[in-house]
Amino acid sequence: MRKLLNIVLITLIVNTVFSQGIRNESANIVITNGGFVYVDGNANGGFTNNGTGQIESDGTFSLEGNWINNGSTDVYINIDNIGSTVFGGTTLQQIGGSHLTNFENLTMNNSGVGAYISQTQQIEYTLTMTDGDFDLRDNNVQLVDLTSTVASETSAKRIKATSGGADGAGSGTIYTIRNNPSGNIANLGLTVNLTGIGVNIIRGHLVQPGTGTFAGNSSVFRYFQIDAPAIFAGTNVTFHDCYPQEENFHNSAALIMFQWVNGGGSDYWTPVTDYTGAAVPITKNLFGSTLAWTKVTLGSEAMPLPIELIEFSAECYNNNVELFWITASEINNDYFSLEKSNDGIDFFEIGIIPGNGNSNEIMSYSFIDYQANSNINYYRLKQIDFDGKYSYSSIISANCSTNSESDDIFIYNSPYSDEILITLKGDLQTTYYLSFIDQIGRTIIQEKINFYPENNKFIINKSGLSAGVYNVVLRSKDNVITKQVVICR
Numbered sequence: 458m459r460k461l462l463n464i465v466l467i468t469l470i471v472n473t474v475f476s477q478g479i480r481n482e483s484a485n486i487v488i489t490n491g492g493f494v495y496v497d498g499n500a501n502g503g504f505t506n507n508g509t510g511q512i513e514s515d516g517t518f519s520l521e522g523n524w525i526n527n528g529s530t531d532v533y534i535n536i537d538n539i540g541s542t543v544f545g546g547t548t549l550q551q552i553g554g555s556h557l558t559n560f561e562n563l564t565m566n567n568s569g570v571g572a573y574i575s576q577t578q579q580i581e582y583t584l585t586m587t588d589g590d591f592d593l594r595d596n597n598v599q600l601v602d603l604t605s606t607v608a609s610e611t612s613a614k615r616i617k618a619t620s621g622g623a624d625g626a627g628s629g630t631i632y633t634i635r636n637n638p639s640g641n642i643a644n645l646g647l648t649v650n651l652t653g654i655g656v657n658i659i660r661g662h663l664v665q666p667g668t669g670t671f672a673g674n675s676s677v678f679r680y681f682q683i684d685a686p687a688i689f690a691g692t693n694v695t696f697h698d699c700y701p702q703e704e705n706f707h708n709s710a711a712l713i714m715f716q717w718v719n720g721g722g723s724d725y726w727t728p729v730t731d732y733t734g735a736a737v738p739i740t741k742n743l744f745g746s747t748l749a750w751t752k753v754t755l756g757s758e759a760m761p762l763p764i765e766l767i768e769f770s771a772e773c774y775n776n777n778v779e780l781f782w783i784t785a786s787e788i789n790n791d792y793f794s795l796e797k798s799n800d801g802i803d804f805f806e807i808g809i810i811p812g813n814g815n816s817n818e819i820m821s822y823s824f825i826d827y828q829a830n831s832n833i834n835y836y837r838l839k840q841i842d843f844d845g846k847y848s849y850s851s852i853i854s855a856n857c858s859t860n861s862e863s864d865d866i867f868i869y870n871s872p873y874s875d876e877i878l879i880t881l882k883g884d885l886q887t888t889y890y891l892s893f894i895d896q897i898g899r900t901i902i903q904e905k906i907n908f909y910p911e912n913n914k915f916i917i918n919k920s921g922l923s924a925g926v927y928n929v930v931l932r933s934k935d936n937v938i939t940k941q942v943v944i945c946r
Contacts, residue, residue, distance in 0.1 A: 478498065506528040506558075523552070552575070552578060558578055568589065580600055584616075590614060612700035622941060636655065667726060681752065716751060717752035793822065794809055833854055901917075
């Protein structure tokens with residue numbers, strides 16, 4: 458009887474579309490060679506694995522919603538580099554659960570902003586970047602096999618680590634362990650040649666603060682760590698990529714390589730002194746270190762950041778997109794050019810906003826895009842110095858589709874008003890909890906919301922709030938969304 462059930466299951470799985478999601482309660486799912494499972498429905502079209510559920514796949518499992526593994530297994534079995542899991546939604550997708558998943562091959566093909574991981578994950582062979590970003594946030598991904606790799610990554614579809622909003626603020630990494638590594642390891646963007654067993658090549662995107670003479674500066678949103686039982690002195694490495702969104706307002710022509718070294722018990726960043734070029738990729742020889750590991754990143758040696766951007770956000774409101782940004786300091790800042798894109802790749806200017814030259818005070822800016830698209834709008838800031846040098850912010854987006862059913866918070870925080878308007882978007886069948894939390898964890902406001910269209914707007918009077926950063930949190934049984942709001946005084 459069991460063999461008969463398995464045969465029927467295989468027949469049902471191949472070339473099947475599911476629109477309300479799949480929940481596997483300890484069953485064994487088999488996708489035969491060439492088989493295709495498509496789970497439709499964006500937020501409602503996900504996959505949840507419970508108990509001892511497993512999948513044996515030589516085909517494709519494609520879904521538009523979230524992947525949640527709450528079972529006791531790694532899900533995939535009999536891994537042979539044939540099967541693939543595709544994240545093909547149009548809204549932000551989550552890859553998480555209480556247990557990691559060991560994906561055979563994973564393809565990011567999200568036409569919206571991409572996907573993020575909320576749990577440590579493994580990819581046995583290839584992470585293919587076809588569309589959308591892959592956000593590590595504060596979690597790690599291991600490329601498991603000795604031949605595993607990242608494919609087709611570009612600035613428009615990249616691996617990053619955010620706080621859920623700010624680029625360069627997540628501690629998550631993607632890494633692989635190799636023996637005697639040589640070349641561009643796993644296509645992560647660092648070429649290194651080392652002799653050693655079990656050398657760990659780690660790529661992270663958390664901004665690295667400067668030390669010593671460079672304490673006032675900070676790195677780009679990318680670094681590499683090499684863990685190896687080896688001597689690093691004289692090792693030649695090439696730092697291949699730094700996308701415009703990762704430059705952290707550095708001038709790309711001024712980027713140089715820095716290395717984390719240990720000298721007499723004091724750990725610090727130091728520029729690699731044989732620098733002679735002015736563009737990425739940069740190839741240099743590493744210094745020796747008494748540590749069993751070292752890190753490299755990019756930064757600028759003498760040029761401080763032109764501005765310290767602490768918030769850049771875009772919200773749909775009354776069929777327009779309202780953009781806000783806040784700087785904590787500005788140096789030689791002539792003006793901002795606000796740029797827009799319909800596809801996240803090709804940008805055009807929609808407005809010029811004067812800067813404040815040199816300032817150590819918090820400065821707020823706003824702009825309204827009256828020609829917003831009815832779906833996804835992409836924006837970035839181009840900051841221009843008085844001497845004509847310029848740099849770009851990370852790319853943000855606003856989805857103004859009236860048909861989207863995904864949970865979200867829209868915050869209207871005008872620097873000229875004492876009120877913050879919070880608008881919620883969600884499912885009419887779901888109970889939500891809205892919290893407004895300060896930086897020491899105190900809940901200023903908490904509301905239980907049985908969602909209906911007339912009860913989706915809240916006003917917070919900020920006149921009595923201290924200056925600083927606050928978290929606005931929207932929780933449901935399936936989702937947690939956090940956005941930051943800055944109160945200026």
